[in-house]
Amino acid sequence: xxxxxxxxxxxxxxxMVFSGCKKFLNINKDPNDPLTVPEVVIVPPVEVNLATxxxxxxxxxxxxxWMQQLSLNQALPTVEIYFIQPADVNNTWTFTVYPNILENLxxxxxxxxxxxxxQYTAIGFALTAYSLAITTDLWGDIPWSQAxxxxxxxxxxxxxxxxxxxxxxxxxxxxxYYASQPGSKIAPSTDDYIYGGDMTAWTKWIHMMKARYYLRxxxxxxxxxxxxxxSALTELALGFGSNSDNALVPYPTQxxxxxxxxxxxxxxxxxxxxxxxxxxxxxxDPRLPILxxxxxxxxxxxxxxxxxxxxxxxxxxxxxxxxxxxxxxxxNAPLYLATYSEQLFIQAExxxxxxxxxxxDPIYRAAIKxxxxxxxxxxxxxxxxxxxxxRPTLTANTALQSIITEKYVADYLGLEPYxxxxxxxxxxxxxxxxxxxxxxxxxxxxxxxxxxxxPQPQDSVTLASPVWWDTEK
Numbered sequence: 001x002x003x004x005x006x007x008x009x010x011x012x013x014x015x016m017v018f019s020g021c022k023k024f025l026n027i028n029k030d031p032n033d034p035l036t037v038p039e040v041v042i043v044p045p046v047e048v049n050l051a052t053x054x055x056x057x058x059x060x061x062x063x064x065x066w067m068q069q070l071s072l073n074q075a076l077p078t079v080e081i082y083f084i085q086p087a088d089v090n091n092t093w094t095f096t097v098y099p100n101i102l103e104n105l106x107x108x109x110x111x112x113x114x115x116x117x118x119q120y121t122a123i124g125f126a127l128t129a130y131s132l133a134i135t136t137d138l139w140g141d142i143p144w145s146q147a148x149x150x151x152x153x154x155x156x157x158x159x160x161x162x163x164x165x166x167x168x169x170x171x172x173x174x175x176x177y178y179a180s181q182p183g184s185k186i187a188p189s190t191d192d193y194i195y196g197g198d199m200t201a202w203t204k205w206i207h208m209m210k211a212r213y214y215l216r217x218x219x220x221x222x223x224x225x226x227x228x229x230x231s232a233l234t235e236l237a238l239g240f241g242s243n244s245d246n247a248l249v250p251y252p253t254q255x256x257x258x259x260x261x262x263x264x265x266x267x268x269x270x271x272x273x274x275x276x277x278x279x280x281x282x283x284x285d286p287r288l289p290i291l292x293x294x295x296x297x298x299x300x301x302x303x304x305x306x307x308x309x310x311x312x313x314x315x316x317x318x319x320x321x322x323x324x325x326x327x328x329x330x331x332n333a334p335l336y337l338a339t340y341s342e343q344l345f346i347q348a349e350x351x352x353x354x355x356x357x358x359x360x361d362p363i364y365r366a367a368i369k370x371x372x373x374x375x376x377x378x379x380x381x382x383x384x385x386x387x388x389x390x391r392p393t394l395t396a397n398t399a400l401q402s403i404i405t406e407k408y409v410a411d412y413l414g415l416e417p418y419x420x421x422x423x424x425x426x427x428x429x430x431x432x433x434x435x436x437x438x439x440x441x442x443x444x445x446x447x448x449x450x451x452x453x454x455p456q457p458q459d460s461v462t463l464a465s466p467v468w469w470d471t472e473k
Contacts (some may be wrong), residue, residue, distance in 0.1 A: 027114075040191045041122040042108045046101055046127065046191045051335040052132060053096045055415060056258025058089075060128035061270070063418035066440055067408070071307035073269030073318045077432055082438040082463065086448040092138075093447045101131050103148050118181040119188055119197055125175035126206050129168045130337070133213055137166045137419055138444045140467040141458045150346055155454045165217060172210050179203045193249050194337070204248045208239035208343050214252065215346055218353070219423060220469040235302035236347050238354045242342040244375045247337040259413060261327040262387035269314060271321040273362060275429065277306030286381035287372060291412055292322040310432030327375055328413055339431045341371035342416065345407040352403065355396040364394060364403055371410035401426050422470040442466045 017122050033428050054060070056425035064070040065080040076082035080148045105128045110407055112120035136142050144164055145154035159167075188197035194200040211232040218225040240246070251257040257263070263270045271462050280288045288304060295305045298320035307321045316323070329334060344367030365386050384390065404426035408417045421427065422442060431440060442462035451459050466472045 069418045070275040071273040086445045090447040094449045117184045118178045122178035129171035163180045207235045211235035219471040229353040232350045246339045248334040257333040263324045263329045274306035295327045310434045341410045352399045356400040361394040
């Protein structure tokens with residue numbers, strides 16, 4: 001909570017600073033309540049809020065408990081056993097996504113677009129699309145066309161997820177348009193933590209995002225996998241070219257990265273799950289010692305041990321289990337929003353759909369290698385792992401499961417494994433012990449605040465209700 005509050009008030013503080021002293025005595029303008037805020041003040045807290053409170057926050061920890069990468073060494077019931085209530089998601093909706101991210105991005109676009117600040121406009125549209133996708137993937141139908149219009153509209157309708165996905169692609173097209181326009185002198189640099197205002201880098205990520213969201217709809221009603229895959233492949237040709245293009249937020253200060261905050265000293269009992277440890281260890285995956293630290297207490301000290309998800313009794317010492325290692329949970333570890341490895345896995349799946357397993361196989365191996373390169377695995381260990389004796393050649397029957405299961409490891413601690421699992425059924429997961437409901441949730445409940453202030457027909461959905469694009473394999 002301490003860090004959340006810190007970032008929530010950055011914009012307010014920045015607005016006060018940039019109001020300046022010169023106009024302080026102008027009785028017609030309140031210097032502490034400016035009508036506009038410079039883009040340079042908006043971008044940093046939005047990017048940090050998005051990374052810290054969403055991609056590395058409660059949405060990420062929840063999805064990683066459900067996908068059995070993480071486990072929670074606490075007394076039951078916990079979110080790990082699918083105990084999630086409307087009140088639990090209030091902060092993400094009511095304080096983070098809509099006001100602190102989407103509203104501030106709307107204000108930035110409204111300021112930057114008419115002023116001809118093309119780079120800021122491009123970033124605004126791109127981050128809006130990215131944030132909107134996360135929001136609709138968690139809840140399904142959400143307020144959008146009538147959202148962010150207070151006081152004119154206080155009870156916005158919920159737009160269908162199908163419509164939202166069309167809007168996401170339109171937003172990304174707008175981002176590409178402005179990124180391609182002549183640059184403005186008023187331009188982002190160090191205030192853009194992701195790419196430092198580099199529009200070439202932003203353009204690659206935007207194309208990669210378009211591909212991600214096209215393939216997300218591979219099984220959606222009214223769509224065909226081949227058409228969605230073709231669209232994805234077209235975008236990927238203009239996407240990332242190497243790990244140097246990865247979209248990430250660095251954490252160079254003393255505040256600490258999100259996963260450091262989430263797991264430092266096994267904070268709150270956050271450890272690694274048995275399913276994930278057993279999968280990676282069982283594959284003799286050389287990434288294991290980079291992704292996980294061995295248990296440092298108990299009878300299994302020095303070994304890689306995952307906690308059984310949903311175990312009924314918390315262990316007295318979380319260090320009886322493996323915890324997230326410093327590559328992801330170091331004090332200054334970056335927070336990844338998208339990687340070259342993920343792009344290659346998208347390409348491998350799309351190629352499998354359109355051209356078959358043989359064509360997808362080399363791309364699948366390149367995707368694994370890209371993740372290993374990013375993590376610093378040696379060439380010799382990569383060669384052994386990628387050999388067909390360890391990773392058999394893809395076939396029509398094995399390709400999708402192999403691609404998505406390896407992607408599950410490469411997208412460690414990210415939001416995409418939950419989306420891929422709902423879309424494809426992989427990796428194959430069992431319901432955890434002591435489950436609060438007898439199934440892995442397909443969505444989040446709508447928040448209490450929203451149900452009270454803006455009741456909608458969609459409030460009746462349950463955790464078992466698939467979102468529009470989820471055909472529940």
